[in-house]
Amino acid sequence: MSFDLQPTFRALADPTRRDILMMLADQELTIAEVAENFDMTRGAVKKHLTILQEGQLISVTKQGREAINALNPNAIRPAVDWLRYFETFWDDKLAGLKAAVESDLPHTDESQSHD
Amino acid sequence: MSFDLQPTFRALADPTRRDILMMLADQELTIAEVAENFDMTRGAVKKHLTILQEGQLISVTKQGREAINALNPNAIRPAVDWLRYFETFWDDKLAGLKAAVESDLPHTDESQSHD
DNA sequence: CTTATGTGATACCAATTGGTGTTATATAAA
DNA sequence: TTTATATAACACCAATTGGTATCACATAAG
Numbered sequence: 001m002s003f004d005l006q007p008t009f010r011a012l013a014d015p016t017r018r019d020i021l022m023m024l025a026d027q028e029l030t031i032a033e034v035a036e037n038f039d040m041t042r043g044a045v046k047k048h049l050t051i052l053q054e055g056q057l058i059s060v061t062k063q064g065r066e067a068i069n070a071l072n073p074n075a076i077r078p079a080v081d082w083l084r085y086f087e088t089f090w091d092d093k094l095a096g097l098k099a100a101v102e103s104d105l106p107h108t109d110e111s112q113s114h115d
Numbered sequence: 116m117s118f119d120l121q122p123t124f125r126a127l128a129d130p131t132r133r134d135i136l137m138m139l140a141d142q143e144l145t146i147a148e149v150a151e152n153f154d155m156t157r158g159a160v161k162k163h164l165t166i167l168q169e170g171q172l173i174s175v176t177k178q179g180r181e182a183i184n185a186l187n188p189n190a191i192r193p194a195v196d197w198l199r200y201f202e203t204f205w206d207d208k209l210a211g212l213k214a215a216v217e218s219d220l221p222h223t224d225e226s227q228s229h230d
Numbered sequence: 231c232t233t234a235t236g237t238g239a240t241a242c243c244a245a246t247t248g249g250t251g252t253t254a255t256a257t258a259a260a
Numbered sequence: 261t262t263t264a265t266a267t268a269a270c271a272c273c274a275a276t277t278g279g280t281a282t283c284a285c286a287t288a289a290g
Contacts, residue, residue, distance in 0.1 A: 006130055013128035014278085015121055018197075025201065032236065044279050046238075065236050065287040073204035080202075082133075083195045086140065089188035129248085147266065159249050161267075166247095180257040180266050 008079045011055030016040075017048050024058060024071040031067055123194045126170030131155075132163050139173060139186040146182055 011017055020034055035045040049069055052058045056075040061068050126132055135149055150160040164184055167173045171190040176183050 005133070009124075009128045009133070012198075013124045016278090018120070018124070021201070025204065030236075040278085041280060042237080043239095043281080047278075062237090067237065071201070071204065073201045074206055076198050076201045077205065080195060080198045083127075083191050083198070086136070086186070086188045086191045087195075089140065089186065090192065091189055131248090145266075155248085156250060157267080158251080158269095161269095162248075177267090182267065 003078045005078055005082055007055040008057065008075060009055075011052050011057050012079065014048065014051075016045075017052055020045075020048060020052060020069075021057060021071060024069060025073075028068050028070040031069065034069060118193045120193055120197055122170040123172065123190060124170075126167050126172050127194065129163065129166075131160075132167055135160075135163060135167060135184075136172060136186060139184060140188075143183050143185040146184065149184060 016038065019037075023029060023034065023037060031042055031046055031049060034049065035042045038045060049058065049060070052069075053060055057072055059070050059072045061070070131153060134152075138144060138149065138152060146157055146161055146164060149164065150157045153160060164173065164175070167184075168175055172187055174185050174187045176185070
């Protein structure tokens with residue numbers, strides 16, 4: 001039925017993998033090229049790339065003996081959509097009201113009659 | 116300097132914790148109340164709540180002998196902002212503009228200046 | 231052909247994670 | 261006071277994770 005967010009969030013939960021995504025936003029890279037930017041072995045980088053692939057955040061295509069890793073940006077959307085559910089509760093959704101209240105008062109407290 | 120996204124993404128990377136966030140979007144809950152909704156011990160739930168707290172996704176206040184867990188929705192924003200960087204590359208976002216900006220690439224859909 | 235390069239896959243290790251169970255402590259109730 | 265409740269803190273365990281090292285295989289270059 002609904003999209004499984006788990007592989008996506010799992011892939012995003014590691015700083016190395018988020019760095020890789022940023023790199024691939026600039027350009028497609030082979031495994032070796034990605035690994036050049038990190039202080040770890042190609043094997044370790046390959047594992048990260050596999051997890052990114054399982055989260056469908058990247059696509060991997062073989063060209064000769066090289067594996068080209070490319071960003072698959074649309075796979076990020078379901079995660080953003082899920083997180084944006086909470087936008088409803090963000091403070092600035094009431095931006096006008098809140099700004100007005102906070103601009104003068106040191107702390108928001110709108111109790112008028114307490115009895 | 117910049118906000119550390121790691122505790123946030125780590126907290127979001129577990130389905131139980133994401134479920135807890137959804138529950139807390141409806142209403143604040145004690146640990147025991149959260150635990151009622153899962154097939155695991157209160158201790159396990161408490162650990163998840165601690166990780167959510169470390170990611171600042173929830174706030175915990177003691178009331179008497181109870182610990183009230185409340186959603187802290189604004190903590191989700193840095194993660195959304197980070198993910199939204201990739202919005203630029205989404206297919207249906209500003210498709211025309213994107214084609215214009217990256218006009219080096221001839222692979223885009225219906226460009227008129229082909230000749 | 232031989233050699234070098236890029237990758238895939240595996241075994242292995244240390245550290246972390248998700249979970250249980252137990253104990254201790256603080257608070258509410260009787 | 262005694263008793264029950266809600267949580268905190270800990271030890272402990274199995275499974276997973278991040279990493280290395282190694283081997284095998286496919287492809288490019290000589």
